[in-house]
Amino acid sequence: MTMDRRTVLKHLGGAGVVGALAGCVGVQNQSEQTAAESGGESGSDATDSGGDATATESGPAGTAKAWYQLADTEVPARKEAIQSYNDATKHTVEGADISDLRKKTTSAVPANQGPATFEWAHDWVGDYHQRGFVVDKSDALSVSLDEFTDAAAGAVQFDGATVGLPHAAETVALVYNEEMVDSAPSTVAEMQSVMEEYHDPENGTYGLGYPFDPYFVSAWGQAFGGYYFDSEADPQLGINADATVKGFQFAVDELVPYMPNDPTYGPQAAAFAEGNAPFAINGPWYLSTLNEKGIDYGVAELPAPEGGEPSPYTGITMWYFSKGMEGDDATTQAALDFVEWYTTNEDVLLRNAKEQGSIPVLESIATSDELPAAVQGFSKAVRQGVPMPTHPKMNAVWTPVKDALTKAFNGDADVGAAMDEAAKTVRSNWE
Structure with missing residues (x-):
């Protein structure tokens, strides 16, 4: 079972904490878009996103479908960016916002009915490469990695193949x-000294709001040399290794006592968003909720545990080279x-950072002072972390x-004991 972390997490930001955020897995806040499912939606009423398009001068003009799955608040900027590209080049890109991108790509791409490119986090790279859904375009690139x-x-490479290009990062x-x-x-x-001051559950206040699941807790599981999965390691599975268990135990002992007694996203996110906790551990998708609630907040890299360094999983959002790009046609x-x-x-990447909390991965602006302070904080946290494994075995x-x-x-x-049992389940699923 794939976690579909980007569906689970990023779309939570625009929906608000209460109600739509009650529960983490499978939450989406988009409605079906019939026109989008047909792959025919393109931007209109666009403004110039800046930058010069670099359309290939030789060869005929081409038309390409580009699929993505965004929060409602992100769609207008995407339409405008696509329209700016179309206005500046001989090519035409038809953008489509898809409500269930994984389901749609897994059915449409092998039937040769998919897009030429689609956007998602990098955790599909290994699975989609092995299934032939994406292609290597390393020899055709004019952009250097x-x-x-x-x-x-x-993150955009697997088994020597370059199957897309990255544009943003995310982590907690x-x-x-x-x-x-x-x-x-x-x-x-x-x-902890601050959390002690504010933690008073009987009066509805807490020290920390922190969804307690594998993605969020990875920072501590990997803080003392532990790991979840490493295709180059022996053993490949590390969830019950001593160092990993030490990190999970640290989180249970040192952080859980200051949190609401429900580990799921909704109650944990609400504690901070309602002004009832001094700290939260969350991602950039959370900022729109805090802005709506009027919370004055700052963002910083994760604090260090004694004897360790937090190392959260990071996701890299990328445009994949779909099977529809396997040729060299228009x-x-x-x-x-x-x-x-x-x-x-x-210009596009900076706009995304300022309006959506997106964390650029283009070296020329990744540490730019033009980035909002909150994005700079998340950018530092990204540098603490490691990309999620792309190997298909990670799905289990x-x-x-x-x-x-x-x-x-x-x-x-x-x-x-819980991690030993989990490891047995994972290995059984691999078999």
Whole structure:
């Protein structure tokens, strides 16, 4: 079972914390769009997103479909960017917002009815490459992977193939209420001293709002040398390794006591968003909710535990080179040119950062002072972390670890025993 982390997490931001956020897995806040499903929606009423498109001068003009799945608040900027590209080049890109991109791509792409390119986080790379849904365009690129951060460049490659180009990153960071906290703590011990001051569950206040699942808790599971999965390691599965268990145990012992007693996204996110906690650990998708609630917040990298370094999983959002680009026809040229333009267009990327909290991975602006302060905080957290594994075996890891962490959170099982059981389940699923 794939976690579909981007569906689960990013779309939560625009929906608000209460109600639509009650529950993490499978939450989506978009309605069906019939026109989009047919792949025929393109932007209109566009403004110039900036930057010069670099359409190929030779060869015929091409028309390419580009699919994506966005929060409602992100769609207008995407339409405008596509329209700007279309206005500046001989090519035409037809953008479509798809309500269930995984379902749609897995059915349409093998039937040769899919798009030339589609956007998603990098965690599909290994699975889609092995299934033949994406193609290697490394020999056709005019953009060097050196233009992107190392983590982003690595995330779009699998078995020597370059199956897309990256444009943004996401991870979890420390969010703090500036009315309660003067400055971000650099250590967990400093953070705990503040949490002690505010934690009073009987009166509805807490020290921390922190969804307790494998993606969010990865920072601590990997803080002391542990890991979830590594295709190069022996053993490949590390969820019940001593160092990983130590990290999970740290989170249970040092953070859980300051949190609401429900580990799911809704209650944890609400604690901070309603002004009832000084700290949250969450991602950039959360900022729109905080803006709506009027919370004065700051964002910083995760504080260090004694003897360790937090290392959260990061996701890299990318434009994939779909099977529809396996040739060298006008459609392929249009799609490739659009992807190269979008992923290197500083004006588009800076707009996404300012309006959506997107974290650029283009080296020229990844650490720019033009980025909003909150985005700079998330960018530092990204540099703390490691990209999620792209190997298809990772798909079987998420759910057993989630079940184990829930048991540990609720006090229903010892952390080590829960992870041993999870490891057995994962290996059984692999077989």
